[in-house]
Amino acid sequence: xxxxxxxxxxxxxxxxxxxxxxxxxxxxxxxxxxxxxxxxxxxxxxxxxxxxxxxxxxxxxxxxxxxxxxxxxxxxxxxxxxxxxxxxxxxxxxxxxxxxxxxxxxxxxxxxxxxxxxxxxxxxxxxxxxxxxxxxxxxxxxxxxxxxxxxxxxxxxxxxxxxxxxxxxxxxxxxxxxxxxxxxxxxxxxxxxxxxxxxxxxxxxxxxxxxxxxxxxxxxxxxxxxxxxxxxxxxxxxxxxxxxxxxxxxxxxxxxxxxxxxxxxxxxxxxxxxxxxxxxxxxxxxxxxxxxxxxxxxxxxxxxxxxxxxxxxxxxxxxxxxxxxxxxxxxxxxxxxxxxxxxxxxxxxxxxxxxxxxxxxxxxxxxxxxxxxxxxxxxxxxxxxxxxxxxxxxxxxxxxxxxxxxxxxxxxxxxxxxxxxxxxxxxxxxxxxxxxxxxxxxxxxxxxxxxxxxxxxxxxxxxxxxxxxxxxxxxxxxxxxxxxxxxxxxxxxxxxxxxxxxxxxxxxxxxxxxxxxxxxxxxxxxxxxxxxxxxxx
Numbered sequence: 001x002x003x004x005x006x007x008x009x010x011x012x013x014x015x016x017x018x019x020x021x022x023x024x025x026x027x028x029x030x031x032x033x034x035x036x037x038x039x040x041x042x043x044x045x046x047x048x049x050x051x052x053x054x055x056x057x058x059x060x061x062x063x064x065x066x067x068x069x070x071x072x073x074x075x076x077x078x079x080x081x082x083x084x085x086x087x088x089x090x091x092x093x094x095x096x097x098x099x100x101x102x103x104x105x106x107x108x109x110x111x112x113x114x115x116x117x118x119x120x121x122x123x124x125x126x127x128x129x130x131x132x133x134x135x136x137x138x139x140x141x142x143x144x145x146x147x148x149x150x151x152x153x154x155x156x157x158x159x160x161x162x163x164x165x166x167x168x169x170x171x172x173x174x175x176x177x178x179x180x181x182x183x184x185x186x187x188x189x190x191x192x193x194x195x196x197x198x199x200x201x202x203x204x205x206x207x208x209x210x211x212x213x214x215x216x217x218x219x220x221x222x223x224x225x226x227x228x229x230x231x232x233x234x235x236x237x238x239x240x241x242x243x244x245x246x247x248x249x250x251x252x253x254x255x256x257x258x259x260x261x262x263x264x265x266x267x268x269x270x271x272x273x274x275x276x277x278x279x280x281x282x283x284x285x286x287x288x289x290x291x292x293x294x295x296x297x298x299x300x301x302x303x304x305x306x307x308x309x310x311x312x313x314x315x316x317x318x319x320x321x322x323x324x325x326x327x328x329x330x331x332x333x334x335x336x337x338x339x340x341x342x343x344x345x346x347x348x349x350x351x352x353x354x355x356x357x358x359x360x361x362x363x364x365x366x367x368x369x370x371x372x373x374x375x376x377x378x379x380x381x382x383x384x385x386x387x388x389x390x391x392x393x394x395x396x397x398x399x400x401x402x403x404x405x406x407x408x409x410x411x412x413x414x415x416x417x418x419x420x421x422x423x424x425x426x427x428x429x430x431x432x433x434x435x436x437x438x439x440x441x442x443x444x445x446x447x448x449x450x451x452x453x454x455x456x457x458x459x460x461x462x463x464x465x466x467x468x469x470x471x472x473x474x475x476x477x478x479x480x481x482x483x484x485x486x487x488x489x490x491x492x493x494x495x496x497x498x499x500x501x502x503x504x505x506x507x508x509x510x511x512x513x514x515x516x517x518x519x520x521x522x523x524x525x526x527x528x529x530x531x532x533x534x535x536x537x
Contacts, residue, residue, distance in 0.1 A: 008171075008172050008175070008177045008178075010177060010178040011168070011172035011173075011175030011176060011177050011178075012109065012151075012152055012153070012154065012175055012176055012178070012181065013109065013173075013174050013175045014034065014038060014040050014109045014110045014154065014169065014174055014175070014176065015040060015041065015107070015109050016040065016041045016043065016086070016106060016107060016108050016109055016110070017031075017034055017040050017041070017042055017043065017108070017109065017110035017111070017112060018043040018044070018062070018078075018083070018086075018087075018108050018110070018111050018112070018113075018142070019031055019042060019043070019044050019048055019052070019112040019113075020044055020045045020046070020048050020062075020078065020112070020113050020139070021048050021112060021113060021114050022114055022115065022116055022117055023114045023159060024047075024048065024051060025159045026159045026162055027048070027051075027052075027112065027159065027162075028051065028052060028055040028057065029162075030112070030159075030162040030166070031052055031055075031057050031059075032055065032056075032057050033166055034110075035057055035058060038169060038174045040110070040174075041060065042057060042058065042059045042060065043059070043060050043061075043062050043065050043108070044059045044060075044061065044062065045061070045062045045063075045070070045077055045078065046070075046074060046077070049061055049062075062077060062078060062083065063077065065082065065083075065106075066080045066082040066083060067082075068080055068082075075137070076138075077138060078138040078139075078141075078142055079137070079138050079141065081103065081105070082103075082104075082105050082106075083108070083142065084141070084142070084145055085099065085100060085103065085105040086100075086105050086106055086107050086108035087108050087111060087142060087145040087146050087149060087153055088145050088148070088149050089105065089107060089149075089152075090149065090151070090152060091107065091152045092152075107152075108146075108153065109152070109153060109154065110153070110154045110155075110156070110165075110176075111142055111143070111146040111153060111154070111155050111156070112156045113139050113142055113143055113146075113155075113156075113157060114139070114157050114158070114159075114191075115136040115139045115140065115143075115191070115195055116134045116135065116136035116139065117134060118131065118134045118135055118136070118195065118198060118199060118202075119198050119243040119244065121134040122198075122202055122244070123246065128206065131202070135199055136195070140192045140195060140196070143155060143157060143188050143191065143192055144188075144189070144192055146185075146188065147184075147185040147186075147188040147189050148185075150181045150182055150184070150185035151178070151181070153181075154176045154180075154181050154184060155181075155184050155185055155188045156184060157184075157187060157188045157191045158187060158191075161184060161187070164180060165180070165184075168180050193218070193220060194220035194221075194222070194243070196218070197218040197219060197220035198220060198243050198244055200214070200218060201218075201219075201244050202244060213389065217387070217389065219242070219380060220242070220243070221240025221241060221242050222240060222241050222242075222243065223238055223239075223240055224238075224239045224240060224241045224251070225238065225239040225261070226238045227239060227260075227261070227262060227263050227266075228260060228262060229262070229263065230263045231263055231264060235263075237263040239251060239261075239266060245377070247371045247372075247375070247377070248273075248346070248367035248368060248369045248370060248371050249270055249273050249274065249367060249371060250266050250269040250270040250273060250344065250365065251266070251270070252367070253269075253344060253365035253366060253367045254365065254366050254367075254368070255363060255364070255365050256348065256353060256364040256365070256366060257353070257356065257357065257360055257362070257363070257364045258342070258360065258361055258362050258363030258364055259361050259363060261342070261363055264289075265320070265341060265342050265363065267290060268287050268288070268289065268290055268319075268320045268341075268342070269287075269320050269322070269342050269344050269365065271287050271290045271291075271320075271427065272285045272286070272287035272292075272320045272321070272322030272342075272344060273322045273344050273367065273371075274371075274427065275287070275292060275295065275322065275424070275427040276295075276322045276323060276324040277324060277370050277371045278396070278423050278426070278427070279297050279324060279423065281297040281298070281299070281439070282297065282298060282299060282300070282301045282304050282323075282324065282325045283295065283296065283297040283298075283304055283323070283324050283325075284296055284301065284304040284305045284307075284308040284321065284322065284323050284324075285308065285321070285322045285427075286308050286309060286311075286312075286316045286319045286320070286321050286322075287319055287320040287321075287322065288315050288316070288318070288319045288320070290429070291428055291429055291444070291446040291447065292424060292427060292428060292441065292444055293311065293312040293315035293316050293319060293444060294307075294308035294309055294310070294311035294312050294315075294316060294440075294441055294444075295308055295311070295424045295440070295441045296308040296311075296439060296440035296441065297420060297439040297440070298439065298440075301323060301325045301326075301328060301331060302328065302330045302331050302334070304323075304440075305321070305323075305331050305334060305335070306334065307438075307439075307440035308440065308441070309334075309338075310440070310442075310465065310469065310475075311440065311441045311442055311443070311444065311462075311465060311475075312443075312444065312461055312464075312465055313465065313468055314464070314465075314468065315461075316338070317338065317339055318339050318340070318341055319340065319341065320340075320341055320342045320343075320344070321335060321340055321342070321343045321344070322343075322344050322345070323343075323344070323345040323346075324345075324346070324370055325345070325346070326345060326346065326347040326348065326349060327343060327345040327347070327348040327349060327352045327364075328349050328351075328352055329349055329351040329352045329354075329355055331352065332349075332351075332352035332353075332355040332356050333355055335356070335362075336355060336356065336358055336359050336362075340359075340362050341362070341363065342362070342363040342364075342365065343356070343362060343363070343364050343365065344365040344366075344367065345365075345366060345367070346366065346367050346368060346369050346370055347366055347368070348364060348366055375394075376391050376392055376394055377391070377392040378390070378391060378392070379391070379392050393426060393534060393536075395426075395532050395534070396423065397419065397422060397423075397530050397532060398419070399415055399419065401530060401531070401532075402415075402418075402419075402505070402528040402529070402530060403508075403528060403529045403530075403531070404526070404527070404528050405508070405513075405517050405520075405527055405528065405529055406517060406520050406521050406525060406526050406527040407521050408521075408524060408525070408526045409526060410503045410526035410528060411503075411526075413438075414480055414502060414503040414526060415503075415528075416439065417436050417437060417438065417439060417479070417480040417503070418436075418480045418482060418503055418504075418505035418528060419505070420436055420439050421434045421435070421436035421441070421480055421481065421482035421505060422434075422482040422505045422530060422534075424436065424441060424444075424482070425482040425483065425484040425534055426484065426534035426536065427536065428444060428445075428446045428447075428484065428536065429446045429447035429536055429537070430447070430484055430485065430535045430536050430537060431445075431446075431447070431448050431449070431450065431451045431453075431454045431483075431484065431485070432444075432445070432446055432447075432454065432482075432483070432484035432485075432534070432536065433445040433451065433454040433455045433457075433458045433481060433482070433483055433484075433492070433496070434458070434481065434482045435458055435459070435462055435475070435476045435479045435480070435481050435496070435499065435501065436479055436480055436481075436482065437475070437476075437478060437479035437480070442462050442465070442475035442476055442479050443458035443459055443461050443462030443465075443475065443476055443479075443499075444458055444461065445457040445458030445459075445461075451483065451485070451487060451488065451492040452489070452491045452492040452495055454492075455481070455492045455495040455496050455499070456495050458476075458499075459474070459476055459495065459496070459498075459499035462474050462475040462476045462479075462499070463475075463476075473500075474499060474500060476496075476499040476500045476501060477499075477500035478500060478501075478502055479499075479500065479501050479502070480501055480502065480503040480504065480505065481496040481499075481501045481503075481504050481505070482504075482505045482506070483504075483505070483506040483507070484507075484533060484534040484535060484536065485506075485507055485533040485534075485535060486506055486507050486508055486509045486510040486513070486516075486533070487506055487510060487512075487516045488510055488512065489512060489515070489516075490512070490515050490516050490518075490519040493516050493519050493520060493525075493527075494519055494523075497519075497520075497523045497525060501525065502525060502526065503525060503526040503527065503528075504520060504525055504526070504527040504528070505527070505528050505529075505530065506527070506528075506529060506530070507529060507530050507531060507532055507533040507534075508529030508530070508531065509529075509531075509533075513529075
């Protein structure tokens with residue numbers, strides 16, 4: 001049996017390549033193989049040409065190839081008919097071939113280009129003018145031309161594709177197959193789309209809030225991880241990171257140990273870390289199915305964890321734990337006593353990591369810092385046929401924002417607990433009811449169709465938690481209650497009063513506000529209104 005490999009008849013032979021890259025990883029070795037093994041003529045520009053020459057590779061400057069110098073500080077160098085004609089010409093079109101001959105245009109069979117580092121320039125904090133100068137023009141034009149004419153031209157925009165092209169050329173006697181050319185063209189169009197999307201997003205941001213929502217909006221991402229599956233095993237899923245969103249969180253976190261993260265892990269971990277980022281005090285949140293089953297703030301991070309766990313230890317089984325402080329060894333010792341899916345924190349003590357290794361399936365993530373709570377982002381939700389886009393809910397309240405509407409003024413402790421509870425309620429699926437005491441949740445009701453049901457469920461869960469702790473009185477006795485939106489009827493407030501609350505915080509705004517206020521006064525409750533709601537669907 002012969003071992004001869006048959007050349008693909010659709011393979012396109014590489015005779016001339018144009019290489020001009022900002023990311024120079026591996027390009028010298030790639031160019032050397034092209035030149036020495038396949039006698040490919042190399043054209044290049046600027047820094048790439050200089051680097052290749054210094055590596056001992058024979059290179060022809062693009063300006064020598066076109067007979068036209070680089071001008072305008074390099075803004076114009078590849079924008080020339082000799083370059084674009086060589087890329088765009090169809091080799092099977094007699095008129096195209098004739099135009100090449102009449103204008104002395106040589107075909108370019110391989111284009112290796114990646115773009116000016118616009119995103120990196122923005123991220124480094126450069127001023128407006130320098131960011132503008134790092135908007136590539138010639139690069140995207142050539143990439144799009146080569147990708148359009150992929151039937152005859154191979155386009156490489158990512159160093160990780162050098163290997164595949166060389167393997168194809170080895171099998172096909174210096175040619176690249178149509179299948180790989182098409183794959184590379186798809187990658188190239190994705191790059192230019194992402195590049196333009198990043199520029200557009202940055203430019204709109206520079207114009208500020210007065211510009212509002214642009215007439216057209218685009219979003220782009222870079223594949224970070226292909227996940228095992230989505231919310232359910234029959235759904236495919238992947239994780240993408242966004243170039244112009246460096247917010248610390250689940251997407252960009254570093255995984256120190258544990259199993260591969262799933263779609264649901266990432267969704268819940270994001271919810272948990274976003275919640276604790278709303279608090280300045282040392283805080284811990286335990287999340288299950290994107291809803292908090294326990295949140296607490298305390299000067300001692302271990303106490304914060306214990307208080308968060310006490311709210312609903314049953315639901316905390318298999319949950320996600322987020323901290324807004326470094327994970328200490330003391331907290332790690334408590335965590336490993338229970339089944340936990342993920343822990344996320346800005347940092348982890350070495351001693352804590354040693355303890356967590358005893359439960360090596362626990363996923364441990366570090367973010368390197370906490371996100372800023374005052375940065376407004378655009379949030380996107382896909383619906384059939386379109387996108388819903390809104391500002392992120394960064395709304396917050398302080399004591400000065402609150403309006404006391406009952407006969408009784410809240411105490412200092414009640415006020416602190418109400419602000420805490422209302423801040424937690426922002427992260428609970430609507431309809432949301434949160435009972436809290438001593439800066440810790442004691443009952444959470446989430447996602448019910450009626451507010452009174454959320455109030456009852458939260459109270460019931462608090463009773464169950466009290467039984468778990470061997471207590472006679474419900475945890476809600478002497479607590480405060482927060483509602484993410486107004487009470488449409490007094491029944492929700494009455495249910496909370498029956499659970500033992502002493503104070504209520506709610507947005508207000510119902511036509512029955514006075515009815516609710518009267519019910520609070522009848523029961524000796526203090527109530528404040530925020531004027532701000534926090535629906536979360």
